[in-house]
Amino acid sequence: MLLNVKDITRMLAVAVLVTSATIPVAFVSDAWADDDEGPQPAVSNAKWVSECGACHVAYPARYLPAESWRAVMSGLDKHFGSNASLDAASVSEITAFLEKNADTRKKSHETPGKNETMAKPLLRITETRWFKSEHREVAEHTWKNPKVKSPANCGACHTKADSGDFSERGVKVPR
């Protein structure tokens, strides 16, 4: 069978189509971290996206220190009121990913508690000093807006939160 250029092009197109349909979609994003943190490429892991991201925004690893992530991941059976247990392989893969990309800045996540010598690791990003400082200009009525519902609902204002982009450019506060 002799093939002319047109046929070869067609076959190549088919090959490309088939290949692109079968390769798992890699999570690629050029989104940057918070504006004042300097450019940080968004990191991702397919398991983290599919498991953590099923019920809420897959909260970026950089927003909590490693000890917090270890505490979250070892207590999934009591995960903020829900039993979110995962199989052991998923737990270990996601924990490793979170630890590797965790917040390493000192003090940014300390609990401002009184006379606390050894604070427990924070489990909520919203309780970190960093989060409170970043959101200090957010009005009380905005937090209470039913469209926002919970400070855990990043996507209510950070319209590109799902792609890991929390920059101010993507912020649109619902009214």
Add this chain to the structure above:
Amino acid sequence: MLRAFLVSGLVVIAAGLTANSAFAETPIEVLAVFKAEASGTPGFQGFSAERGEKFFKTKHNHDLSCSTCHTDNPAAQGKHSETDKIIKPLAPAANEERFTDMKKIAKWFKRNCNDVLDRECTAQEKGDVLAYLLTVKK
């Protein structure tokens, strides 16, 4: 002409292979798995879409039902009751990915039944719900 025919044949075969590798099971096969499981229960008389719909829409514990998050129309997009995270439609007619991966199905029934009923669902309940979801049109 013959070459064009061969090329289009290749497209069909390739598309078939891709479709097969993407989904391990079909919802009908999943229903058969539930049936095999439920058959071991005394008094099992098959699944009922009507019973499944009632189960789906009834509030069980904590004032929650399946429809709290998946809405009363499983062909529509749902919303997580706590976080507002968008949940893709549950009915296979509206979302072809649903009920095609046994591991995923087992995980979510376990998790959601625990949240809504404080226990795991029986094979009868899971089969009834799937039978109902299969009747929902887009």
